[in-house]
Amino acid sequence: MQQKQDEKVIKKMADLLRSGAQMLAETCPIHGVPLFKLKSGEIICPACGKGVLFAREGEETKVAGNVILNRLESVILTKIRLLTGLLEQESDIYKMHEYVKSLSSLIDVLSKIRSLSSK
Ligand SMILES: [Zn+2]
Numbered sequence: 001m002q003q004k005q006d007e008k009v010i011k012k013m014a015d016l017l018r019s020g021a022q023m024l025a026e027t028c029p030i031h032g033v034p035l036f037k038l039k040s041g042e043i044i045c046p047a048c049g050k051g052v053l054f055a056r057e058g059e060e061t062k063v064a065g066n067v068i069l070n071r072l073e074s075v076i077l078t079k080i081r082l083l084t085g086l087l088e089q090e091s092d093i094y095k096m097h098e099y100v101k102s103l104s105s106l107i108d109v110l111s112k113i114r115s116l117s118s119k
Contacts, residue, residue, distance in 0.1 A: 005047075009033055012046040030068060073113045080106050 013036070017023065021036040024043065028035055031047035038044060080103060087099040 009047045016044075016046060069113050069116055073110065076106050076110050076113070080110070 009031070013023075013033070016036045016038075019038075021038050021044075024035045024037055026035045026043075027033060028045035028047060031045060033045065033047050035043050035045055083099050083103050083106070087096060087103070090096050090099060
C-alpha cells in the first residue's frame with residue numbers, strides 16, 4: 001500500500017516537473033515530500049495532490065496542522081489508556097515507575113498539543 005502510494009507520488013512529481021513546475025526546498029508537513037510551485041504561482045504537494053492546503057500561508061496551513069495534531073492527540077489518548085490499564089495490573093515497582101514515566105511524558109505531549117490546537 002505504502003509502496004504504491006510512493007510510486008504515485010513520484011509519478012506525480014515527474015508530471016509536475018514535466019509541466020514546468022518548480023521543486024521547492026520546502027516539504028509538505030504531512031507527507032515530507034518536496035512542494036512544487038506551479039507556473040500559476042500556486043504551491044502544491046504531490047502527495048496531497050492539491051494546492052488548497054498550501055496555496056496560501058496562514059489559515060489553510062493551520063488547518064493541515066490541526067489535522068495532524070488531532071490525529072496525534074487521539075494516538076496519545078489511546079496510549080495513555082493502554083498504559084493506565086497496564087499500570088493498574090502491575091505490582092512490580094520498577095515497571096510501575098516506567099509506566100508512570102511514560103504516562104508523564106504522554107500527558108506532557110498532550111498538554112502541548114492542546115495548547116497548540118487552542119491557538
Ligand atoms: Zn502533502
